[in-house]
Structure formats: structure tokens, C-alpha cells
Amino acid sequence: MSKQDTLPTDDQYALVAATVPEIDAPALPYMPPAIERDVRLAIIGCGGIASTHLAAYQSRGWKVVAFCDIDKNRAQSRADQFFPDALVTDNPEDIFALDNLDAIDIATHTRHRPPLIKRAIECGHHVLSQKPFVTDIQTGSEMIALAKQNGVMLCVNQNGRFAPHFSYIRELVTSGTLGSITGIHTQLHWNHTWIAGTPFAQMRDIVLYDFAIHWFDFVASLLPVDVEVTVTAFRGEPRVDLGLPPLEATAVAEWPGGRATMSFDAGCVYGSGDSTTVIGTEGSVSTTGPDGGTQEVTLNLAAGRAKPALNGKWFNDGFAGTMAELLDASTTGRVARNGAEGNLRSLMLCFAAIESADTGKPVKMGSVTRLPAGAIPENA
Numbered sequence: 464m465s466k467q468d469t470l471p472t473d474d475q476y477a478l479v480a481a482t483v484p485e486i487d488a489p490a491l492p493y494m495p496p497a498i499e500r501d502v503r504l505a506i507i508g509c510g511g512i513a514s515t516h517l518a519a520y521q522s523r524g525w526k527v528v529a530f531c532d533i534d535k536n537r538a539q540s541r542a543d544q545f546f547p548d549a550l551v552t553d554n555p556e557d558i559f560a561l562d563n564l565d566a567i568d569i570a571t572h573t574r575h576r577p578p579l580i581k582r583a584i585e586c587g588h589h590v591l592s593q594k595p596f597v598t599d600i601q602t603g604s605e606m607i608a609l610a611k612q613n614g615v616m617l618c619v620n621q622n623g624r625f626a627p628h629f630s631y632i633r634e635l636v637t638s639g640t641l642g643s644i645t646g647i648h649t650q651l652h653w654n655h656t657w658i659a660g661t662p663f664a665q666m667r668d669i670v671l672y673d674f675a676i677h678w679f680d681f682v683a684s685l686l687p688v689d690v691e692v693t694v695t696a697f698r699g700e701p702r703v704d705l706g707l708p709p710l711e712a713t714a715v716a717e718w719p720g721g722r723a724t725m726s727f728d729a730g731c732v733y734g735s736g737d738s739t740t741v742i743g744t745e746g747s748v749s750t751t752g753p754d755g756g757t758q759e760v761t762l763n764l765a766a767g768r769a770k771p772a773l774n775g776k777w778f779n780d781g782f783a784g785t786m787a788e789l790l791d792a793s794t795t796g797r798v799a800r801n802g803a804e805g806n807l808r809s810l811m812l813c814f815a816a817i818e819s820a821d822t823g824k825p826v827k828m829g830s831v832t833r834l835p836a837g838a839i840p841e842n843a
Contacts, residue, residue, distance in 0.1 A: 488762055488771035491634035495625050495784030496791035498523065504786070505529035505558045507579055508571035509541040512593065516568055516620075517545040519782035531558050555579055559586040566591055566789055568620075573839070577602050580617070584609050589616040589793050591786055595676045595813070596806050599833035603810070607803050616793040617803040618785065623677035624684065624801050625784025626777035628750040628758040632741055635762070636685050641743030647682050647716075647723035652736045653754070655729030659705050668838040670712045670727050671698060671817050679816065680809035682716060682723045684800075685741065688808070690718045692828035696816035702730060714816040716828070 502525035506513060509532040520527055527546045532538035535553040542549045550557065558567060559582055566589040569579050573595055583590050584606065596619045597603040610617035623629055635641050655674070658664050666673060686692065699711030710730035716723040737758070738751040745764070752758040756776040762769040785801050792799035808828075815826040817835050 483763070484767035486764070486767035486769050488769035489635070489638070489640060491631060491638060493627060493630040493634050494774065495630075495780070495787040498525070498787050498790050502526065502565050502790060503528050503563055504566055504568060505531070505561060505564055506541075506568040506570060507531040507555055507558055508569060508593070509534075509538045510570065510572075513541055513570050514544070515779055516570060516782055516786075517541060519779035520786065521545055522779060523783050523787070525786075528564070529558050529561060531555050555582065559583055559588065564588055566616075566786065566793070568786070569593065570620075573598055577606065580606050581609060584613050584615055584617065587613060587615060589618075589789060591618050591620055591789050592803065593620050594622075594680075594806075595672060596803060596810060598839075600807055600810065600814075601832065603803060603807050607807075610803070616789055616799060618789040618792075618799050618801045619803050619806040620782070620785045621677065621680045621801050621806060621809070622781035622785050623681060623755070623777065625781040625788070626755055626758075627773040627775045627780070628739070628760055629681050630784075631760060631771060631773055632739070632748055632750070633681075633684055635746075635748055636741065636743070640746060640764070641741065641748065642745030643720065644685055644741060644743050645721045646740070646742035647685060647721075648740045648742075649678050649681075649724070650726045650736065650738050651678075652728045652731040652734070654732045654735065655710055656702075656705055656707065656732060659707055662840075664707055665840045666838075667708045668698070668817055668820075669708055670710060670729050671696065671714070671820060672813060672834065672838050674729065675712065675714065675725065675727055675816070676809065676813050678725050678727075679714075679812040680806065681739075682725070683809040683812050684805070686718065686808075692716050692718045692812065692815075693825050694812060694815040694819050694828055695825045696819040698820045699730075712820070714819075716812060716816075 504527045529550040530538040530542045531552050539551045542551050567583050568591045570593040580590050694716050696714040699709040712727045714725045735753050737755050740749040748762045750758040750760045760771050788799050788801050811829045814831040815828045817838050818831045819826040
């Protein structure tokens with residue numbers, strides 16, 4: 464046999480895409496639970512993101528019966544917009560004293576949430592905490608233990624978990640359809656320069672902490688809980704021309720037999736893109752689109768290729784999903800997919816990435832238990 468005869472074909476070189484049959488996509492439970500009952504909620508913290516929470520709840524027919532904010536006028540404005548008959552207060556104790564609440568959504572800044580969450584738990588309320596959950600693992604562990612002690616549910620509003628494409632991928636992995644995961648790769652290009660002149664512009668790690676937490680959470684949700692992960696991360700230079708912190712960052716998470724790469728470019732003013740690929744020993748799945756809400760999904764298996772048509776969008780279905788998961792899990796007694804305990808691993812991944820970007824060295828996930836100094840301003 465000649466040397467020429469042993470060369471791979473074009474298909475084997477991957478220079479030409481192989482022709483594969485179209486198959487039906489697996490039917491998987493990627494949608495959030497349907498809550499077929501009256502729901503009574505309260506919200507503490509009525510800043511900008513609260514409007515997204517409230518619109519999601521309103522779309523599901525859930526009622527928010529009480530609003531609280533240190534700026535009572537801001538709370539009143541949110542109530543007038545969504546639930547005009549609700550109680551409005553600037554005193555959280557008025558919320559904690561209420562009976563017949565299904566849950567309290569605590570959407571204040573991260574540093575201010577722990578005492579509010581603890582007090583709500585002590586008063587017997589289920590709690591949905593805004594993301595990122597905490598700035599140190601010890602505080603999060605204490606609140607998780609307190610919730611267990613008081614028999615209530617503590618969940619985190621990691622709304623990306625219920626973005627349809629992320630949720631479908633998670634169910635593919637959970638069901639074993641893809642086999643053992645060997646690669647997770649995400650690339651994001653979007654325009655985040657709108658933060659100029661806002662408090663976000665004072666946050667050095669606006670990308671690695673406030674935004675990338677969704678992708679750290681996604682990666683953490685796909686990995687076995689006992690796997691050892693090493694993180695290497697880099698951040699770009701501040702955008703001094705716009706008075707902004709670094710808008711570019713890259714993180715690589717490695718474990719025995721696999722690697723995740725996450726690339727973030729928040730300074731892409733013209734054009735945008737969002738893509739994710741997860742590779743396993745039994746198949747792969749890719750999603751792509753102009754943003755996180757518009758994604759085309761392609762699943763590749765030995766039997767062929769499928770293109771599942773998924774319902775819903777990240778905004779606002781993801782926000783409704785986190786609360787629906789809490790409501791269903793608290794009623795059935797099962798473990799919530801966005802429970803605070805699982806979210807600690809996502810934070811460990813995030814904290815390790817920021818530490819690595821600071822030091823220029825690989826960092827073991829779990830070795831950094833608090834948000835490194837300087838990542839966010841003291842008033843955030």
C-alpha cells in the first residue's frame with residue numbers, strides 16, 4: 464500500500480463536513496415547572512433589575528403583594544407599574560411579618576443581602592436571592608445551614624439556568640445523552656459600554672464577577688461534584704477612553720479529561736454574538752445566535768443530527784424559571800436545581816478566576832473562599 468493510500472479522506476480531515484441523517488431531538492424536561500396555583504410574593508430591593516423580576520412574575524399570573532426599598536419612592540414606583548394594590552414600605556420587618564407568602568425575592572446589592580436573607584429565613588420564609596449570591600463562601604454556608612435548620616428553601620436567581628438553550632444542554636448532560644463531558648466552550652461578544660456613567664463603571668470585575676457568573680454557573684452545573692478543577696483567567700486593560708473597567712476577559716477551567724473555555728468581549732459595539740459548544744464522548748451540542756435570547760441549537764449524535772425547537776427566551780422566562788423552581792421544590796420537598804448549596808461551586812469557580820487574573824497563576828477551584836479585594840466597590 465502506498466503512502467498516498469493511507470492518507471485520510473477529506474471527511475476525516477474535517478475539511479469537508481460529513482453528510483449525516485436528520486433525527487428527532489430527544490424530548491427533555493428543560494422547561495421550568497408549571498405552577499398551577501395562586502402565588503403570593505414579596506420583593507426587597509426595587510432597583511433596575513427588579514423590573515425584570517416583576518415582569519416575569521406578572522406574566523405568570525403571580526401576585527407580588529409587598530414591595531420594600533430603602534428609597535420608598537422607588538418601591539412605590541415599582542408597585543404602581545406592576546401591582547398597584549401592594550403594600551409599600553422602606554422597612555424590611557414589615558415584609559418579614561407578613562403571613563401567607565410563598566417566597567421573598569431579595570434583590571438588593573450583594574453586600575447588603577446576607578442580613579436580610581438570614582432574617583427572612585428566621586421568620587420562616589422561603590427566599591430567592593439575587594445573583595451573585597454572596598461575596599464569601601462561609602457566609603453562604605451559614606445561610607444554607609440556617610435555611611435547613613428552619614425548614615425553608617434558599618435558592619439563587621441564576622436565571623441563566625433556565626435560559627432554554629442552557630437548560631436543554633443541562634438536561635442532555637444529566638440524562639447521559641452526551642456521555643462524559645470533555646469540552647465546554649463559550650464565546651460572547653456584546654456591547655456593555657452602556658455602563659459608562661453608572662455605578663457599574665466602578666466595578667473592576669464587571670465582566671468576570673457580575674456577568675460571567677452566569678457562565679461559571681453553567682459550567683459548574685455540568686461538572687461532577689467531586690471533580691478537581693484548576694482555573695486560569697485573564698482580563699483585558701481598562702477602557703480609559705470611556706472611563707470603564709476591563710471589558711474583555713477569558714477563563715479556562717481544566718479537570719481530568721476535560722476543559723472549559725470562556726471568552727467574554729463586552730466592548731463589541733458593532734455586531735454581537737453568543738455561542739456555546741459542549742462536547743462529550745457520545746455526542747456534542749452547539750448553540751449560536753446574536754444574543755442569549757435567540758439561539759439555534761444543533762445536537763450531534765451517532766444516529767445523526769437534530770435541531771430541537773425550544774420554547775421561551777432567557778429574558779424573562781429565565782427569571783420566572785428560578786422562582787418557579789423554588790416554588791415547586793418547596794412544595795414537593797425535592798432539591799431545587801438553583802439551590803444555594805449548589806451555587807457555592809459556581810462562586811468558587813468565579814472567585815478562582817478573579818484570583819488567577821490578579822496573580823497570573825492557575826488557581827484550584829475551592830482554594831479561594833471569598834471575592835478577592837478590589838473586584839467590586841465597597842458600596843456594591
